[in-house]
Amino acid sequence: MHRFALAGNPNSGKTTLFNGLTGSTAHVGNWPGVTVDKREGVYKKFDEPIAIVDLPGIYSLSPYTPEEVIARNYILDEKPDCVINIIDATNLERNLYLTTQLLEIDVPMVLALNMMDAVEKRGDYIDEKALENRLGIPVVKISALKGEGLDKLMERAHQVCSVIRYGKTVIEDVALKHLIGDIKIALEGQGVSNPMFHAVKLAEFDEIEVLMHKDTVNMVEAFKKSHQYDGFGDDFEALIADARYKYITKYFSPTLKRKNKEKFVVTPSDKADKVLTHKIWGIPIFLVILFTIFHLTFSENLFFLGGLLPEGWVSFEGTAFEGVFGAGGINSPGVMLMSLVEILTTFISDGVATLLATSPEWVSGLICDGVLGGIFAILGFLPQILVLFLFFSILEDSGYMARIAFILDRALRKFGLSGRAFLPMIMGFGCSVPAMINTRTLADEKEKIATVRVIPFFSCGAKLPILTAVSGAIVGYFGVGNVDFITYGMYLIGMITALVAVVLMRETTLKGDTPPFIMELPAYHAPQLWNLVMLLWDKAKHFIHKAFTIILASTIIIWVISHFSFSWNYLSDDLMHQSILGGLGQLIQPLFTPLGFGSQLNGMGWVFAVAAITGLIAKENVVSTLGTLATCLIGTMIDIESDGGVGAVSIMIANTGITLPALLAFIAFNMTTIPCFAAVAAAKGEMPNKKKFNWTIVFWVITSYIVASALYLIGTAWWTAFLYLAVAIVAITIIKFTNKKREKIGK
Template identity: 35%
Template structure:
């Protein structure tokens, strides 16, 4: 079989890289993490002209200087993996800015094909790009494409195959950076070649340029590899730096950047681009932004759009969620009818079906929520949300770039705190980064969404979307107040300026929306089928063992015998042999009394278990917030993963059920339980929203900051959440709002 060719997609954020990747690979892709660093790694497979291809989607980056994790992994992948061809996605409507990365890819010596994307957007803006002239001047193939529609992608893959099949030595492109800088580069290249300094990784000229740019990662790598040669190169850099500071008052890296842009400008002005200059013209995106990002109207539209998203999610998911509830109910009936009585039956019904089924039952809701978020993301609107929120964030000591970690973490319900924590790497200020990192777990991530949906559906079903919208807004308010507290105390410091690019509005493609929705939904399903399944079974075991002592079991057996004797064997036989719905008179009354004894025995068994003892042990303080011992069990399980709260509640409220076919949904069980009401539901919701992050997020915080900050996050969040829940429960109870 022909071995696959390796190709990589590189480009600026918002250049259409992911759209092209989704179009080319479709569902034949998977998401992982780059080795040694937790940044999304997308890899897809395809066959073109009978040639298998492995295509890697590199993180979007503006340059190859390793200032952020995304830039670091993009460069390291190219250097370490050496793909046979790099497809550089360039936004034709922002040609000069996008070609800056192209210059650095040429300096790295990568075998390059330029995909000139968004030709339709450029045309709408009165821009005409002559791809053949650009190809002639850059001396690399240039293929015009429209990634959204797939136009030009066949030719792009044909061209990429041609380049991949050619023998290509990674040779750095020579760009002039002024006489002084060029002399220093020549001197450094001579030394690098003589000492074979990092020549197995980078072209010598590229290493010299990176030393002049004070690239921290490469300087560290060079110092560890060959300290003597690295010191000589650093001495040359110091000499030229002193010279440029005296004569021009700038560092060499600024001169290099200026000359790159000069090189790009000279290429563009040699007949590559012509533009219809019309000072009165407003592009479509600009016209929309005059309304959607207006200082007063913009936030109103934002709130309306988020509310519509919730309305859409809950309205459309109600029916399929009901189908799944019925399906898992039927599955429990089958297990009840076919499995012999015993621990295995209890584990399958209470641990697996009621536990994992409670989580999987929310898959349609999660799917519709992710679909709505994908529309906002792919259309370019989420970038506008970040732009508008910057004005507010600065008041609370945060940075506009903090918005995206908040959104990724579940600022619009969904998402996950883990990538949200990792997304804080893009923040340059350490204190703003730390304040963001510690507060993103307050957002309503996808793991909390089933819990919020369960409790709002059970106690506020008539206005569920409205309450979900309220709890989302509350999460933002609380997170920003917490950030203000941190920035005013332990993380004091001046704010940094916020600059971001607003991509043009685009109509999302159905293919792209479905791929994004399925990717995120599948992660949720996979977690439910692995991590949540394991934790559910573990918690079932903790809620089962040790079993009720024989003396106590004998007391309940004696009670049953006494009740049966009181009604007589004939009535008892009728209860045993008939369906519950067909019972009447004494038989019905006997069945109810026996069920009540069974319920008390099941409760006693659960209280006697390891989990029950933990739950009852915490009641001494948890009663302040209205949490009973069963709820305590679920909340303790939530420290591992928030989805476990639903599965544990499902297990705790189904333990010992005899007639599973009569069992109600978890929401109805909570409604009928005297310990639950609207006030206790709100208190529980607030605690679940704001208490300690899940275990994986805590580990991620420790990796990104330290174990000390991770411990602070767990302690601070839990104490704050419990205080808030207690306040709400006590006031609500006092006012008799339950």
């Protein structure tokens, strides 16, 4: 099977082309660096299937970043049958810089001019025939987004893939060309493949090449001594880069005919950026946008209409729509959909309960209270998770997320954080695992470790049910605030914790310079509907799959060990505290006493303790465990029956005697403690050694304990805030003093 590799600059549309060719649904983001590893798919339109490899976006083949090393190694070592060099045609000259490097490799190549729709919209024209003649490889105009020109591209690639192509360079300087020629002959004599590429890289003094071809390095060094170039001295890397750009400007630029002759044109994106990336208003605008998203997802009083309009205007109280549209105000789309799911799950629960009415008590208990109670407590949140991710995806697809990294870089650079580290952190809102994998794009190891450690604080989709269920209980039981405000506030607490933790680490154990951050801001564009649909479909599929595998198994185990004693006798709901789970929970519940959900809850602390521990498997387990236990326990607490689900969790929480600060501490603990197994495994994979990984686990435990206990203690006795403040001031003073002392010793 032939293998074609897709190579190009970040955000040039490689993954969109990959999806278009292979029918895959790989994650596409409108920011540079979404793909950090190569991935494979199959193009099936020819008689013989063709493997398509999507390489991470790169600006050059120099080993500056891990992505560049991955792409370089793949093309040189795996020897694909053809390289499809996809370039953003709206930025022709800059993208062709990589092309000039790829041309030096002995591999068949095709150039795909992507985003031609945008070029034509501007009224510009690219003479692809002239470009083709100059480059010596086929050039095809495409629009990966619209699927235009893809078949022609593959046909041309298929035609050239069996034809041998030798690398050639665009460097025209006579002396330099002579040096490269001599190195090439020497390398050919040593039997090195891709001699032109390696010769140019050796001339650049590329660190990988220098290590690999020690014998030939002397030749370059001797040449360097005899040649000094104006402006560049003996910096041959800069010299060669300059030579490439000169060639591009001289021969390739004329193939682009611009309608607007002005060199700098203010685009609508530039105008939008003047507001959205404003140095003062940028961050407040981001916070307002974030709140609007939470409001549209979680609010039960959309746009606060319930309080603004006369009573009865928007109230559906007492009507058939009360459950869906809300009473005393209009529900947000997220809550409306959630209510519909609840109606459905209640119907199913009632039906199953009727069917099992004559079955033994333990059977109906296991199925209705255990399995359905747990699963439905989680499934009820699926609509809200999807609505939230729809909004996040719109932000990402539009190009706004890339701006957030830019805004935050400017604000937090002095604290040792670069904007590049924020991109994986923002990805953490979706799932910690791909976010941690994305940290591979961070070249600075200390920054990478710090970023991996704080990614779980950016609340992922799996933690959303915890936030919403407990926030719902807070609103319902204490009558405090709105669910959207509380959820938004807890997200902010997570983000602030992450920032404080990174700053502390960068000032102490992971001290180092802030790496430079250069990022191309992609142009804003309207989100692609298909992209959004596929993303939500993937999310829903993954969530449901998890609900009916890990969570289903967990609910069964939780129910069984909460209804059997250590001597394996069946226990009814009112004796659950004597069960295996109850016993273990009561054993560990003192650990959570300083956080407000331990021993002080009159024998109910074990429920929260157990829920927090089961969350280590998968965070959805926290609410499913509460759901399972709540459905069983409610009847023993108050004289009502529950259909299970999230409603049962709220009722149980309300009857445990837990306080408001303790509930907030419970959310905070689960948000900041050790993440799920999968994320822990991903973190282990990204850490440089076992010691760093072990410290990461300790870091999560300590941070969650500090954050949750602070919330509980300050919420319970406000004056303790001064104690925390005093401790913080002392800690900062000690750190500053120690750092200054170290700097003095260093000098």
